[in-house]
Amino acid sequence: MLEVARDRRTEALAEGSRLGAGLFEALAERTADAPGVTRVAYGEGEGAAFALMAEAAGDLGGDSVFDAAGNQFLTFRGADRSRTIYIGSHLDSVPHGGNFDGAAGVVLGLAAAAVLARLGSAPPFDVCVLCLRAEESCWFPHSYIGSKTALGRLEPTVLDTVLRSDTGRSLATHMRELGFDPEAVRRGESRIDPARAVAYIEPHIEQGPVLVAAGRPLGLVTGIRGSFRFREAAFHGTYAHSGATPRTLRRDAVVAASELVMAMQALWERLERDGHDLAVTFGIVGTDPAQHSFSKVAGEARLCIDVRSQSESTLEEVRRRLVETGLDIAARRDVRLELGPLGGSTPAVMAPRLLEQMRAAAAAAGIEAVEMASGAGHDAATFANAGIPTGMIFIRNENGSHNPDERMDMADFDQALAVMVDLLQQPADRWG
Template identity: 50%
Template sequence: MIEPDLTLAASLFEQLHASSFDGVGITRDTYGAGEQRAHALMADNARRLGLEVRVDAALNLYLTLPGRRREKPVVMTGSHLDSVPRGGNYDGAAGVVAGLAVLAGWIREGAQPDRDVTVMGIRAEESAWFPVSYIGSTSAFGLLSPQALSSRRADTGRTLAEHIGELGGRPEALARGEAELRPESIDCFVELHIEQGPVLEGGGHALGVVTGICGSHRYRQAQIKGRYAHSGATPRSHRQDAVVALAALIERLQREWQDLEASGHELTLTFGQVNTDPMQADFSKVPGQVSFCVDIRSRNVDTLRLLDSLLLAAAHELEASHGVRFDWGPVSGSQPAVMDEPLQHALRGAALAAGVQPRQLPSGAGHDAATFSNRGVPTAMLFVRNANGSHNPEEAMAMDDFAAGVRCLGQVLAMRAGLAEPQDPAPI
């Protein structure tokens, strides 16, 4: 097996940190200066390696090592380069760095694959900035809805179309459904990513082979509207307390979640933001309004629908009992995805051949790999152990774990691209 260029990988991580450290964590804002610098860094290094570099209408980045038979479907890897505000340095970026490290090793040894191999730097995976899932990958397949281009970034208030256009993209082409990628032209997509939860760390596993990716159902701008009243002069029987109604909803849904898990459902439920109006709420007022968001995730569409129905039914009952009104606002979400079994076998076999015992696990977090899978592209994900979770500045991926993951990725890409003979897959 050709050794990947891990020195290049370490240098890229250092440069990414230097260009996106905000004083507390890492901020690579979607269609902003942070994400743009990361894409420029990867493109510059790819050119130095002699790779072909191109972008599409959404400014997704494609870094390609040409194969001997360019008419064959391309082998693809990669991930996103944006981050949440004050996140970590490895979320997303590790997958792009890993792909470049693999290709740099092949180039160093003068190896040429039978078919093209492309590392994709995907735009706008983190929906913290725009309330749309998988902007970059759906755009690449011509699937971004025209309405999504009118969505506004959380901090600037400006539209997605404006942000894309300012950086040189072509939002008008995206509105027409212009596609850069066709499923039949892609042999496979394999995404390396840090695990964003505690499973690998807790189980002592350096690597994880992902079985499937959860879909989501989200209310990002929900509100409960009651009535403001004097905190001392209004008895309980006359209150329309929005905060109490929300507390009752959260407590009720926690019980529903527990009951669904007990009956075999796999899901998560999060009320990630809860806010009263700072201009009206006061210690001496009964709160008349509260804003909140809801994030439901599962690998099963029926489970998503079931918990949503339970949520809405509970809210209807609380409207009657608490004298409040629920306003759910726009709904967003993403579809679950199943990972390709032969690719799972290949990743597991590559890990075992390298002396690493991987763990199988689902991904509760969303990833662009879901877009590829749901377009019919054979897709797989490899998780690298990461302490302290993700979406925070304390991400802590060990370089030895990353190196093991890159070697495993490189072996599978080489097999798919005709650079190495495939090994017999290990049974799952």
């Protein structure tokens, strides 16, 4: 009898894996933009991805509904319909990105629903596979738009002041054009009642090399780094002739920018030696192509500054040191520093009880998982900071992320699927 049950489970997991593989293939075809895929937030590619997931959910007997912001809720009935376990992630991508970033979480949720349907096993509570909008801030320069709108926590001014990078039009305008209701978003309306949310679980490909280096298929996330960002920082000096202007009379913006980069690198190294969790990145550094020249001293140097840590106190210290150092450099180099608007996100800790449940599920499946913090930001941070018990499962992925060469092996996806199915079969009293 036990052997028959194992065979049924194996067959059901294989069916879920086939569904997942088919969804990834269809997603790649429908959103292809060589090299890679492009799923613009509130754009055609993201919309195609939402339609594909809704179609799959309907085939499995799930209900599909949008909220006011256009997030999609795909709900499967559980034994207790008064509460909900949410599984999900985002479906937008960076330009010419990979097929798995974000999408793996939604596809895994649907694959788990398919396994439970095949087994005839109802989860303890309703399961909602959540398709979130606009997580990639390359489109709208604001963190976690989908999860913030889903929870009714988006700052209202963002609707009008945050513009999409390729159109220059506001978030509210794009919502309205797709038939959604930005005024309801402005009022903080939400389909999620935190008091009735059992948990939010976000499966996601790892976007770094830790699991590949460790030779492990899965990671259980302990926390998510927060950040502060200056996207529009710039040093302003004076353009001058490269041969005729002596060093002592130059107001060179590039030299000032370079000095700031190296000063922050040195600060990072010192703080890391002292045990601080930190990552400092100058992702964009450049001069003005309309004015720069081979034979000019650069009068402007632009920088995009991204600082991340699990510690709010570390973020605050580094922000203070960045401002002090930048202003000191500007004074010594006789240039002007404009940091521009400050953005960022709050660090988040994953729920210890849910982490223990995932640890037990991995052990039951015979999987050795790595426990690790997430250096990248995820919508899970918004749910955790809203007081909803939150967990993340990382799936091994070669070649990093935000590029067309993402490579998640379906064998690793299948390991994550086994963990998720075990979680969803745990009795209600295990969930708290």
